[in-house]
Amino acid sequence: MTRPLRILVVDDEPPIRRLLRTSFAAAGYDAIEAEDVSSAMRMLRAEEPDAVILDLGLPKQDGFDFIRIVRETALTVPVVVLSSRSDEAGKVRALDMGADDYVTKPFGTDELLARIRVAVRHRLQRDGEHAQFETGDLKVDLVRRVVAVRGADVKLTPREYDLLRVLIAHAGKVLTHRFILREVWGGDTDVQYLRIYVRTLRQKIERDPERPQLILTEQGVGYRLRAPD
Numbered sequence: 001m002t003r004p005l006r007i008l009v010v011d012d013e014p015p016i017r018r019l020l021r022t023s024f025a026a027a028g029y030d031a032i033e034a035e036d037v038s039s040a041m042r043m044l045r046a047e048e049p050d051a052v053i054l055d056l057g058l059p060k061q062d063g064f065d066f067i068r069i070v071r072e073t074a075l076t077v078p079v080v081v082l083s084s085r086s087d088e089a090g091k092v093r094a095l096d097m098g099a100d101d102y103v104t105k106p107f108g109t110d111e112l113l114a115r116i117r118v119a120v121r122h123r124l125q126r127d128g129e130h131a132q133f134e135t136g137d138l139k140v141d142l143v144r145r146v147v148a149v150r151g152a153d154v155k156l157t158p159r160e161y162d163l164l165r166v167l168i169a170h171a172g173k174v175l176t177h178r179f180i181l182r183e184v185w186g187g188d189t190d191v192q193y194l195r196i197y198v199r200t201l202r203q204k205i206e207r208d209p210e211r212p213q214l215i216l217t218e219q220g221v222g223y224r225l226r227a228p229d
Helices: 014-026 035-046 063-072 090-095 111-125 158-169 176-187 190-203
Strands: 006-008 031-036 050-053 081-083 101-104 132-136 138-141 146-149 217-218 222-225
Touching: 006 014, 006 035, 014 031, 014 111, 031 035, 031 146, 035 050, 035 063, 050 063, 050 111, 050 190, 063 081, 063 090, 081 090, 090 101, 101 111, 111 138, 158 176, 158 190, 176 190, 176 222, 190 217
Parallel strands: 006 031, 006 050, 050 081, 081 101
Antiparallel strands: 132 138, 138 146, 217 222
């Protein structure tokens, strides 16, 4: 298992943030917090959360502004609105602007967590990924970020998981070193880093890391993940 789902809570009420932080921790999720749109955008870029819980009634700029900015910058992070506004017009406006779901206060935490999981799953599907991936001994739940090999959970570092996810997104295709380095590291990085991470990832998911059957080397070009079964 790699890092837990990370949720950005954008709400200017400390009691609500505290309640959500406690509820998410009990469910095994991480919560990061922001109290206005500007700090939320900074957190979004710095922390790369898996989903956002958004209150519409924020100071200065409101939740509608946040949705607009996020979607105009082509960020695909799922946004679940959590608001005391129950008017139909507000819900429709938020959804039309790009929110993935809308939950009205007061709310049940189990329902909210379920809505988050659904939003993450839908976003993966829209981005061309499947919620579940399976090939050989490897099975990955891309919503819960659970990696299992022969039925046993495997702990990956965040970088190892990012590498695996890129390979999964293009399973069966040859990916060049440059492409993988750009997708995982975000720019020019020594290819030796990639070789090191591929080696450690193979040690965790391959039956025999010296004779890999899942992550295949395309000599002088890059790597290819075995296509799904």
